[in-house]
Amino acid sequence: MIVKSAEFICSNTQVSKLPPPTKPEYAFIGRSNVGKSSLINMLTAKKGLAKTSQTPGKTQLINHFLINDDWFLVDLPGYGYARISKSKKEDWNKFIRFYLDKRESLQCVLVLIDSRLEPQKIDLEFCNWLGEKGLPFVIVFTKADKQSSVKTDQNVAQFKKALTKTFDEMPQYFITSSENKLGRDEVLGFIDEVNSRFEGIDANNQNFPFNED
Numbered sequence: 001m002i003v004k005s006a007e008f009i010c011s012n013t014q015v016s017k018l019p020p021p022t023k024p025e026y027a028f029i030g031r032s033n034v035g036k037s038s039l040i041n042m043l044t045a046k047k048g049l050a051k052t053s054q055t056p057g058k059t060q061l062i063n064h065f066l067i068n069d070d071w072f073l074v075d076l077p078g079y080g081y082a083r084i085s086k087s088k089k090e091d092w093n094k095f096i097r098f099y100l101d102k103r104e105s106l107q108c109v110l111v112l113i114d115s116r117l118e119p120q121k122i123d124l125e126f127c128n129w130l131g132e133k134g135l136p137f138v139i140v141f142t143k144a145d146k147q148s149s150v151k152t153d154q155n156v157a158q159f160k161k162a163l164t165k166t167f168d169e170m171p172q173y174f175i176t177s178s179e180n181k182l183g184r185d186e187v188l189g190f191i192d193e194v195n196s197r198f199e200g201i202d203a204n205n206q207n208f209p210f211n212e213d
């Protein structure tokens, strides 16, 4: 897929204020600092499109980016950021999980995993939650430029082993680097393929806008 245009549309804390769910949508999620915003910039080839930072907790809202006037990339706040209050964590949980569970135009969740780390409990639990909800997801291993491909492959194999304790098989996965564009064609190709199967959402059968309470 060629990315011809990528524009920021809106930031939200309220699911009821999101753009109408008429275009296919892909949400990027993962631990704080895993590289979600960087990956969005790498895929769209627009450096400052999504805000990135060395400090975890940069992205705080649901951010919609419209690509080729045709589909949405969604940048979400990271989970597992230790230095926020318990009540903020609960808020995060509530609103992100509500968004993921109810957003009818959401085609796939891209779960980002740091390729340098051994399987993390919080990531596995999050994947299990997606599985319980029946939400389609793929895994995107990030920051592969930071170590040898042998080390990356070891961590991928370990993650696969941990995930297949609860899943019959490992979901589709991608190994990426926002530094050297590794995995760009593969991730965009995957989205292109899912987009081609999108049949639209029946305008008469939408429960949008819906209520969060």
Ligand SMILES: Nc1nc2c(ncn2[C@@H]2O[C@H](COP(=O)(O)OP(=O)(O)OP(=O)(O)O)[C@@H](O)[C@H]2O)c(=O)[nH]1
Pocket (backbone or CB within 6 Å): 031, 032, 033, 034, 035, 036, 037, 038, 039, 051, 052, 053, 054, 055, 056, 057, 058, 059, 060, 076, 077, 078, 079, 142, 143, 144, 145, 146, 176, 177, 178, 179, 180
């Ligand atoms: N070397 C390298 N650094 C990366 C890569 N992806 C992200 N980073 C760095 O990791 C840090 C965090 O990146 P972000 O894209 O802001 O991470 P995020 O997941 O959006 O973080 P939050 O919004 O805080 O949840 C930044 O300093 C990035 O430059 C990568 O592929 N390779």
Ligand SMILES: [Mg+2]
Pocket (backbone or CB within 6 Å): 036, 037, 038, 051, 052, 058, 059, 075, 076
């Ligand atoms: Mg971010």
